[in-house]
Amino acid sequence: MRRHTVACLAGDGLGPELMAEATRTLRKVARMHGFAIEEVHVPFGSEALTRSGHPLPPATRSAVLAADAVLVATGGPSLGDVEVELDLRAGATHVLCRRGAFTLVSPEPGEPAGWAVERAIELAERRRGRLVAVDHDATWAALVDEAADRRHAVAVEHLSLADTMHALAFRPESLDVVASSGPVAPALEELAAGTDGDRRVVARGRLAGNGPSVFAPGQAESHEHAGHGVADPAPMLLAASLMLGEGLGERHAAATLSAALRDARSSRRPVAAVRRTLSASTRDLSDTVVRLLPSSHRNAEFLNEATG
Numbered sequence: 001m002r003r004h005t006v007a008c009l010a011g012d013g014l015g016p017e018l019m020a021e022a023t024r025t026l027r028k029v030a031r032m033h034g035f036a037i038e039e040v041h042v043p044f045g046s047e048a049l050t051r052s053g054h055p056l057p058p059a060t061r062s063a064v065l066a067a068d069a070v071l072v073a074t075g076g077p078s079l080g081d082v083e084v085e086l087d088l089r090a091g092a093t094h095v096l097c098r099r100g101a102f103t104l105v106s107p108e109p110g111e112p113a114g115w116a117v118e119r120a121i122e123l124a125e126r127r128r129g130r131l132v133a134v135d136h137d138a139t140w141a142a143l144v145d146e147a148a149d150r151r152h153a154v155a156v157e158h159l160s161l162a163d164t165m166h167a168l169a170f171r172p173e174s175l176d177v178v179a180s181s182g183p184v185a186p187a188l189e190e191l192a193a194g195t196d197g198d199r200r201v202v203a204r205g206r207l208a209g210n211g212p213s214v215f216a217p218g219q220a221e222s223h224e225h226a227g228h229g230v231a232d233p234a235p236m237l238l239a240a241s242l243m244l245g246e247g248l249g250e251r252h253a254a255a256t257l258s259a260a261l262r263d264a265r266s267s268r269r270p271v272a273a274v275r276r277t278l279s280a281s282t283r284d285l286s287d288t289v290v291r292l293l294p295s296s297h298r299n300a301e302f303l304n305e306a307t308g
Contacts, residue, residue: 002035004248007067007212009044009060015073018217018236021286022071025257026240028290032297033253040067045074056081064212069247072216073236083214088206090116092123093189093218094242095172096201096234096262102175104192106185108206113140113181115209117147120179124154126251127176131156134164134180134188144179168192172200193218199265203239205246215243231282237261237289252298257289259296264288 006026010019023039030037042048042060049055064070064082072079089111093104105120107113124131133144135158148156159167161184167174168191180188194200202218217235238261245254264285 002250003038004035004068004250005038005040005066006243006248007060007063007070008039008041009064009070009072009074009079010041010047011045011072011074012047012050013074014231015045015047017282018231018233019071019073021233021282022073022236022240025237025286025290025293026244029244029253029257029293030250032256032293033250035250035253044072045079061085067212069243070212070214071240071243072214079214083206086206086212086214087208087210088214089209090119090207091185091189092119092205092207092242092246093192094203094205094238095192095194095218096238096258096265097172097194098199098266099173100175101258101262102172102178102192104178104180104185104188106180106188107182109182113143114147117144117179119207120177121147121151121154123246124177125151129153129155130176132164132167132175132178133158134161134178134184135159136161136181136184140181164188165191169194201234201238201261201265203235203242205239205242207246213243213247215239215247233282233286234261234265237286255298256293256296260289260292263292263296 008019008023010016026037040063042063043051043057044060045055048057048060061082065085088108090108091106095102103123105116105123107116121131131148131154133141133156135141141158144156148154164178168188193202203215204218205213205215207213217239219235241254241257244250244257
């Protein structure tokens with residue numbers, strides 16, 4: 001059986017309850033797809049500061065560096081202390097919207113663009129074979145075309161920044177994989193997240209050339225909801241799906257989890273909307289996702305005891 005080690009950094013506030021939902025969902029989908037995940041839960045951030053007087057104690061740093069991937073529930077300044085020791089080369093923002101999903105890929109600040117472009121093309125090749133390149137200069141466009149020429153299964157569409165922003169805001173279902181250079185990436189990521197009315201779910205990853213990549217929810221809620229069981233777990237579950245696919249190479253499991261999350265959200269009102277009626281909770285959405293995992297499996301007709 002394949003085994004993966006994941007360093008789980010829950011932190012404080014909403015972190016522990018969100019991480020709990022993510023890890024129980026990961027265990028279920030891993031069992032369905034024939035691999036195991038070893039979770040290493042270590043103190044992080046203000047939680048670690050309270051325990052040991054340091055936001056990133058040596059045991060936590062060691063666990064992160066030894067892991068196959070890192071799943072973070074709550075970010076903070078101490079996260080940068082971990083990432084500086086990792087070979088992080090590209091950022092990936094994955095967005096689940098009403099009628100589809102798309103991923104933005106861009107080089108990390110100070111990193112060569114070529115590796116991020118290759119990763120974006122690989123991702124497009126595994127999906128619908130379509131890549132949108134956001135052009136801001138001729139050098140970037142030529143780099144994308146040169147890389148795509150080596151992958152005949154990928155068709156590249158060059159869009160201006162203005163056209164890409166319009167598509168992100170009004171036609172997200174037309175997008176699949178979007179490659180952008182570093183200078184324009186932050187603006188595109190912010191626009192990709194949409195507004196509260198869009199009901200988009202966002203997860204972010206920082207992809208490593210060697211060693212563990214780092215994954216986290218792209219939308220943060222106020223810690224005032226901590227302990228009440230009403231936080232929306234969808235961004236955390238999407239981060240777990242992104243980690244499966246782009247951090248651990250378990251792409252079929254990632255597709256199963258993402259499909260279950262999409263179906264769960266389409267069949268239920270969002271957690272944020274039902275807080276006012278106290279008719280749903282963090283656990284409710286996660287329970288629905290777990291229940292939908294077997295039917296979301298591409299080979300669902302062949303599943304038997306593995307889904308129990």
